[in-house]
Amino acid sequence: MRTGAYEELLNQVMRFPGVRGALVVAIRDGLVVDGRVHVGVHGEAVAALAASLYRRACRATGAKRGQGRTLELDAAEGRILIAGKDDLALMAVLERRANAGQARLAVRRAAQKLAKTGRK
């Protein structure tokens, strides 16, 4: 997957051991704007499904458009972290062995810079 304007943000997330992918995703469309994934991670499917869950979670919790929100999916083989900012979300795909605390912090920090980076 090609990287561009968001490369620095993606690198901030990908540098942790056990992170299998980092994606910048358009929340409404569920399409990948930019991303890096390891072989075997279906980035487009992760983006579409996770964005769908994120939208529903925001709707269910009454989060307004543009408010930053985070969502975490915990599964047997790993977890997905999602942090949104305006119309974009930063997603990270983690192996079970990954340090979730560090990755969560990195995803949140990177997400805060999403809108600013897109306008550069």
Place this chain on the structure above:
Amino acid sequence: MERLDLGEIQDAFSTPLEQFVRDSGVRLAVLINRSGQILAQHGFDRFYDLIGVAALAAGINASSRALASQLGEDQFEHLHHAGQVRQLFLGHFDSAAGQLMLVTVFDDSSSIGLVRVFFEDFVRRIRQLPEMDVARSSVSAREFEAELESSLDRLFQDLIGG
């Protein structure tokens, strides 16, 4: 493939289409061939709406093929129109029954990303249908043109009350 042959296998298309609708959360979906012949559908209440969408989608597909050809492309991969509330996705694929097209309408309960992901699954399921093994492709360019014209004529007659 002749209409008669398609009629024999088109019942098999319903299950993959229903699965696609469930997975992707779309509102309306119709599977057609290049001529606009309806093979399976979900969500349409009124028959004439369905005929209209099928005929127009076949027309859009024909136009986009012509445009792609002018730009040196064989054919565009997908077509996506986004409105304020509803969005339209038109995806085509080759099969043993010739080129087929999925036309689907969705709103906020789905997304173009989801539709694209589950469209890939849908195509795989259609191609794996046992009924497709016996399918023969024999739609000629002349048949396609004649059937498309006929479908568009029917649609416009309905629209203008002719």
